[in-house]
Amino acid sequence: MKLPKRLGWIEGGILIAILIWYTFSIWGADRPIGASTAISYMGAWFFNLKDTEYFQHIKNSGAWEVVFLIGVLIGGAFTSLFITKTFKFRVIPPLWRKHKNNSVASRLFWSFIGGFMIVFGARLAGGCTSGHFLSGASQTAVSGLIFGGVAIVVLIVTGRLFYKNL
Amino acid sequence: MNFNIIEFAKETLQLVQNQNHGSILTILFIGIVFGVIIQWTRVDTFDKIAGFAMLKGFKVPKMLFFGIGLASIGLYFMIKMGWAHYHIKPIILGGLILGGTIFAIGMAILGLCPGTGPVAVSEGNIDVTVGMIGGIIAGALFTYLYPELKNIMGPDLGKITLTQLMGDNADWFIFVYGIALMAIAFLLPNKEIEEEVGEV
Numbered sequence: 001m002k003l004p005k006r007l008g009w010i011e012g013g014i015l016i017a018i019l020i021w022y023t024f025s026i027w028g029a030d031r032p033i034g035a036s037t038a039i040s041y042m043g044a045w046f047f048n049l050k051d052t053e054y055f056q057h058i059k060n061s062g063a064w065e066v067v068f069l070i071g072v073l074i075g076g077a078f079t080s081l082f083i084t085k086t087f088k089f090r091v092i093p094p095l096w097r098k099h100k101n102n103s104v105a106s107r108l109f110w111s112f113i114g115g116f117m118i119v120f121g122a123r124l125a126g127g128c129t130s131g132h133f134l135s136g137a138s139q140t141a142v143s144g145l146i147f148g149g150v151a152i153v154v155l156i157v158t159g160r161l162f163y164k165n166l
Numbered sequence: 167m168n169f170n171i172i173e174f175a176k177e178t179l180q181l182v183q184n185q186n187h188g189s190i191l192t193i194l195f196i197g198i199v200f201g202v203i204i205q206w207t208r209v210d211t212f213d214k215i216a217g218f219a220m221l222k223g224f225k226v227p228k229m230l231f232f233g234i235g236l237a238s239i240g241l242y243f244m245i246k247m248g249w250a251h252y253h254i255k256p257i258i259l260g261g262l263i264l265g266g267t268i269f270a271i272g273m274a275i276l277g278l279c280p281g282t283g284p285v286a287v288s289e290g291n292i293d294v295t296v297g298m299i300g301g302i303i304a305g306a307l308f309t310y311l312y313p314e315l316k317n318i319m320g321p322d323l324g325k326i327t328l329t330q331l332m333g334d335n336a337d338w339f340i341f342v343y344g345i346a347l348m349a350i351a352f353l354l355p356n357k358e359i360e361e362e363v364g365e366v
Contacts (some may be wrong), residue, residue: 009225012207013232013351019203020237023196024250029188032253033200035281039298043305045177048168054312063181067190069284071197072204076288079205086208089290093212093277094363099220108296110275115297117272118279119304124319125265126255129273130281133230136255138237140328140343143255143262150266151273152227158274159219166220 003083020138031064032135035072036122038065043119099163201285210285212277212294213359213366219274223359228351235347242329242340254325261319 007015022028041062044055055062080087092107100106122128125147127136133151136144160166182190204210209226217223244250273279276297278286283301286294308315328343329336359366 007203007207009207009229009232009351012203012209012229013236015199015203016229016233017237017240019196019199020233021240021244021250024241024253025244026249026251029192029196030251031187033196033281035279035284039280039301040305040308041178042174043302043307044309045174046167046169046302047306047310049306049309052309052312054309059181060185063178064185064187064193066178067182067193068197068200071194071199072201072281072284073197073288074194075198075201076205076210076285077201078198079202080289083202083206084208086205087289089292091292093216093291093293094366095213095217095220095222095359096277098363107293111293111297112300114272114274114276115283115294115300116304117268118276118283118297119272119301120308121265121267121269121272122280123265123305123308124261124315125269126258126261128269128281129230129279132255134234134237134281135253137234137347138241139252139254140238140242140340141254142326142328143257145328146257146259146262147266150263151270154267154270155219155274156221158271159216159221162274163216163220166222 005084016134020134024135029064032131032139033068034061034065034127034131034135035069036065036119036128036131037061038069039119040123041066099165200281201288204282204285205289208366210278210282210289211366212286212291213363215279215282216274216277217359217362219277222357222362224354224357225359228354230351231347231354232351235344235349235351238347239340239344242336252327254327256325257323258319259321259323264318 023033037058041058049055091104096107132144132147137148209229214223214226218226245252278294283294283298287298329340332339
């Protein structure tokens with residue numbers, strides 16, 4: 001049997017829906033999918049902030065999501081090595097090269113800033129694409145829909161302003 | 167700072183075992199499947215996510231809208247049958263708007279988010295690894311500042327869903343909602359980022 005090298009958005013969407021159903025179900029984890037709490041859990045843990053109100057508040061979700069993200073790393077590495085054959089050490093994405101610049105220092109600087117903003121913003125909002133969009137909007141949660149609406153508009157405006165030669 | 171990974175792993179696994187949300191193996195399995203789907207569709211690339219911010223490729227929103235639309239209909243009936251439960255996040259209005267804005271600016275720049283980021287790390291992207299380190303530091307800073315920040319995150323308007331608001335009409339509303347989201351996926355342009363930068 002020959003596996004396809006890429007999956008399209010319809011196959012991807014169907015598989016994500018099945019995974020959401022399984023994760024929510026009482027036979028799965030009886031909880032939503034989420035990712036950003038794990039990042040703040042690690043931050044708080046590594047920087048000795050375990051005695052804080054916030055860590056006590058998120059530690060259960062955070063620990064669950066850490067195990068989830070370890071699975072994600074395994075699944076991603078396996079697929080990139082054996083199915084899509086895309087594993088490769090890289091620094092500057094082709095699209096960044098085309099619409100921003102050719103500088104390793106600039107890409108790494110902005111990656112740090114971007115990653116910082118993503119997690120800080122997700123924690124202010126109480127979730128990210130996984131928690132608010134995949135899990136929240138699937139339950140018709142108003143919080144997820146507000147987050148999704150704001151995020152899509154700001155994403156496109158930032159794309160217009162930050163990149164050039166569009 | 168404390169980078170004792172053994173102690174970290176022990177405490178984390180203990181916390182997971184003490185809650186009733188699946189065994190370690192179940193959670194790992196969910197993560198692995200997520201990683202496989204995201205990597206196999208290649209929505210874990212800067213080119214696909216920042217490409218959507220530049221309106222040059224639409225695979226990411228198509229897959230998101232289609233997946234959520236389909237999931238919403240099934241999930242509604244699963245919850246009705248008692249096979250699953252609602253897990254609704256509150257409408258903390260200030261946090262959602264301010265946080266959503268900061269989040270999306272970062273997402274357009276890094277080209278990834280907390281779920282797809284680890285997939286990009288796993289296939290060798292060093293820039294995204296640096297981004298995740300930025301994220302871990304942001305998580306620590308947020309934890310530290312939380313007592314101050316929680317004042318600007320409100321008001322908390324409660325945990326509300328559209329199906330709740332529809333009351334008796336929820337049974338047909340969920341189909342309108344789910345089908346509308348799936349229709350958006352089909353109506354978005356068929357432009358792929360590969361036309362711009364080749365296969366990613």
